[in-house]
Amino acid sequence: MLTRDVISSEDLAEIRRTALGDADPLGVAADLAEAVDEGRLANPEDAGYALSLATEIAEVRSRLGAALQYADRAVAAYPEEDAPGAGFARALRARVLFRLGRDDEALAAITPLRPLLTEEPDAAVYISAALDAGRQTATAEEWLSAAVDTMLEARGESAEEVGPAEAPGVLFFLLQQRHRVRRDLNLPHDRQDDLADRLEARLTRETPHDHAESDLVFFPKPEFDRLPAGLAEVYGADWDEHRARLEKALVHRAEEGAAGLGVLRATVDGLTSNGDPTDAGVRGRYANQLADLPNTHVAWPPERNAACWCGSGLKYKKDCLPRSRA
Incomplete structure (x- = not known):
């Protein structure tokens, strides 16, 4: 459990990496929430992140009731819905709701995040993860496909072309998540899947290769x-x-x-x-x-x-x- 009087952003990153290996990870989650309550975060703006971390710990340990309480607090900790990290906290809450069998509430919570798919590189990952938890794979495929089409149209590209390898950003993450979801659905390979493969191959060739x-x-x-x-x-x-x-x-x-x-x-x-x-x-x-x-x-x-x-x-x-x- 935590022994620090003041918890820095670096401490939170370390806790994220090691918490599940702690002798009492649920105690770590409770301590994170307590640190928020007691004002022991070096940066008060880390409150949402700390509570999201507590949510993840409780969810992994299948303490879904506690996870939802932490998730509710994490979402409330962000002053604006578009603040950095807010989208992840909201998707995490939806994922917990799905796992609790509260599918209607979860869909209502995750649907407003759909526009983030074309705005944030990692949104495709955490939104897909929430939908996966609710066995909403077909919905994930529909959303990801529409987002890819929107981005390709905006960039003036077709599925016959590969965008700039030096800055794949959102498009790359969308294509990769869509590719994975379609494999899970056993859907046939299409032009966007081909684009995902070609972009990944091009990035592999053009990125400096250490490991x-x-x-x-x-x-x-x-x-x-x-x-x-x-x-x-x-x-x-x-x-x-x-x-x-x-x-x-x-x-x-x-x-x-x-x-x-x-x-x-x-x-x-x-x-x-x-x-x-x-x-x-x-x-x-x-x-x-x-x-x-x-x-x-x-x-x-x-x-x-x-x-x-x-x-x-x-x-x-x-x-x-x-x-x-x-």
């Missing part, structure tokens, strides 16, 4: 030791560096608000079967294949005292958790 395109691909130690030469800059010089890179990438995504995080368990044979592994496009295609295969996703983060996600046999708090701070 960005494969930052969630994980090689267990026996596989890592078999990796071909020339991949140290991509996957790490040794297994410790490989795991540290993954842990830091996961922390970064968590701090940006991503949910359902994990790594993709890879094999050398699977990687090399796609072609030359020193080719960034080959590595990117393999990562996409892993994401679509069953039994490759290793959830993150584990609880602090649980076995580490890397398979070392050590507790998470003794192994990969400290690597994010190295």
